[in-house]
Amino acid sequence: MNVKNPIKINRPKPYLLFAEWADGFSATIALESLRRECPCAECTGEAIGNRVYSVAQNIKIEPGVFDLIALKPIGQYALSAEWKNGHSTGLYTWEKFRLIFEKYSVNEEDISNFEVKYKKESKKIQLKVM
Numbered sequence: 001m002n003v004k005n006p007i008k009i010n011r012p013k014p015y016l017l018f019a020e021w022a023d024g025f026s027a028t029i030a031l032e033s034l035r036r037e038c039p040c041a042e043c044t045g046e047a048i049g050n051r052v053y054s055v056a057q058n059i060k061i062e063p064g065v066f067d068l069i070a071l072k073p074i075g076q077y078a079l080s081a082e083w084k085n086g087h088s089t090g091l092y093t094w095e096k097f098r099l100i101f102e103k104y105s106v107n108e109e110d111i112s113n114f115e116v117k118y119k120k121e122s123k124k125i126q127l128k129v130m
């Protein structure tokens, strides 16, 4: 299957990402899902043949970890994501990007749950700062 780039990407809420493709598929996901699926060697662990050269790291939950700063197209085949905590080694091929949207697509109910969850988290972060 030759998956092409989305025709539209936007961010309806600070923690949500929406994308639409030319074949009519569209979905909204939490940015957290995109971050957790980061395909870079550091996040997934790197294996060459049967030997595993590095073990997947659990994502350290810290302020900004799920906060997306930029999505940049890399040539014709992929998208690079930069996160507020400085992580920017993830390259999502268009195929991977589409699979993430198919797998983690959220509905209205999920979105209102996120609203509660992310509001709580931002309160926590504020308290820490004080």
Ligand SMILES: [Zn+2]
Residues within 6 Å of the ligand: 038, 039, 040, 041, 042, 043, 044, 087, 089, 090
């Ligand atoms: Zn990564």
